[in-house]
Amino acid sequence: MGSTTSELPSQRTPLTAAAETGLKIVVVGGFGVGKTTLVRSVSEIRPLNTEEVMTQAGAGIDETAGVERKTTTTVAFDFGRISLNDRMVLYLFGAPGQERFWFLWDRLFAGTLGAVVLVDTRRMEDCWYAIDRLEHHGTPFVVAVNRFDGDEKRFSLDEVRQALALGEHVPMIECDARVRASGKEVLIALVDHLYTRALAKESTA
Amino acid sequence: MRKPVDLGDPDRLYMVTGGRSEADASLDLVTLIVSECEPSPGMQSEHVRILELCRHPTAVVEIAAELKLPITVVRILLGDLCALGKVSARHPRAAASVAGLPETALLQEVLHGLHNL
Numbered sequence: 081m082g083s084t085t086s087e088l089p090s091q092r093t094p095l096t097a098a099a100e101t102g103l104k105i106v107v108v109g110g111f112g113v114g115k116t117t118l119v120r121s122v123s124e125i126r127p128l129n130t131e132e133v134m135t136q137a138g139a140g141i142d143e144t145a146g147v148e149r150k151t152t153t154t155v156a157f158d159f160g161r162i163s164l165n166d167r168m169v170l171y172l173f174g175a176p177g178q179e180r181f182w183f184l185w186d187r188l189f190a191g192t193l194g195a196v197v198l199v200d201t202r203r204m205e206d207c208w209y210a211i212d213r214l215e216h217h218g219t220p221f222v223v224a225v226n227r228f229d230g231d232e233k234r235f236s237l238d239e240v241r242q243a244l245a246l247g248e249h250v251p252m253i254e255c256d257a258r259v260r261a262s263g264k265e266v267l268i269a270l271v272d273h274l275y276t277r278a279l280a281k282e283s284t285a
Numbered sequence: 286m287r288k289p290v291d292l293g294d295p296d297r298l299y300m301v302t303g304g305r306s307e308a309d310a311s312l313d314l315v316t317l318i319v320s321e322c323e324p325s326p327g328m329q330s331e332h333v334r335i336l337e338l339c340r341h342p343t344a345v346v347e348i349a350a351e352l353k354l355p356i357t358v359v360r361i362l363l364g365d366l367c368a369l370g371k372v373s374a375r376h377p378r379a380a381a382s383v384a385g386l387p388e389t390a391l392l393q394e395v396l397h398g399l400h401n402l
Contacts (some may be wrong), residue, residue, distance in 0.1 A: 092351070094340075094341030094342075094343070095317070095341055095342045095343070097341065099317055099341075099342040099375075100317065100342070101317075101375070101377055101378050102313070102314075102315025102316060102344050103395065104314065104315050104377070107327060128347065130349045131349075131351040131356070132355055132356045132357065133355040133357060133358075153379075154355070159346055159350075161344075162398070162399075163398075163400065164394065164398025165316040165346035165397075166393065168305060168394060168395070168398060169315075169317075170395065170398070173314075184373065188314070190313070191313055191315075191377060191394070237371075239309065247368050260402075264399060264402050267399050268399050268400065271392055271395050271399060272396065275389060276395060278388065278389045278392055279389055282389060
């Protein structure tokens with residue numbers, strides 16, 4: 081598991097002065113599935129780590145008579161960056177897929193281009209919740225199956241599609257999150273998918 | 286891994302934001318911030334750091350990572366600096382809606398950029 085924390089400020093590579101548009105892609109998946117590895121393999125900067133503090137009224141939990149309780153949760157997440165050209169910069173966010181982080185998702189997903197669901201075939205159930213939420217939000221996504229070394233149970237993509245009850249419209253791709261070229265193919269698969277959808281929408285408009 | 290700030294030093298966060306907790310909702314994680322002036326003497330140290338960092342366009346989320354402050358706190362600080370005209374914000378084109386797809390031209394540019402990696 082690679083949640084690498086920060087680096088020296090002197091290693092920062094600034095964007096060009098012309099940079100004007102930030103774009104987002106979110107990588108979701110279970111614990112240890114390789115989200116940070118994928119972000120790192122394609123990012124031009126070493127992945128940075130940041131955190132959000134969420135406060136919510138503790139409805140139904142820790143209720144003490146007459147005392148209003150609030151719970152505060154800190155969620156850390158990693159991100160990387162790809163300068164697409166002088167003007168456009170793409171940020172990749174690795175988001176924990178567990179249900180208890182739902183509140184972080186709303187913020188991460190707002191305005192995102194789309195999402196990559198990273199799957200470990202040994203623990204496919206880890207991404208059920210993520211897929212459910214993406215469908216609920218109407219966020220387009222692709223499913224990338226991370227083929228680790230010694231992935232003994234090599235389920236075919238069709239078998240994974242069945243196990244995850246994915247519709248035919250959801251693109252699937254195999255990858256090795258450690259390899260830059262492979263991570264790049266995953267992102268291209270997602271943006272190809274987005275482009276096809278946008279074209280179809282424009283032609284019916 | 287550093288300590289979560291909310292457990293480590295809540296007083297500091299309180300001081301940094303002047304006790305406020307409502308952030309500027311218009312600032313997305315990937316809104317790019319650019320300094321419009323140099324730091325001046327007597328400025329709050331976080332403001333100084335932000336003005337230094339943002340001599341080059343820098344995303345809100347990168348500022349938070351560099352300052353090691355939660356995103357909400359950074360958005361409060363940036364909201365103040367924006368209101369004073371000390372920084373400007375370049376808002377993302379795609380942030381308008383979640384379900385609405387961005388235009389094909391934008392996606393073509395993204396694809397082109399990715400192929401060139």
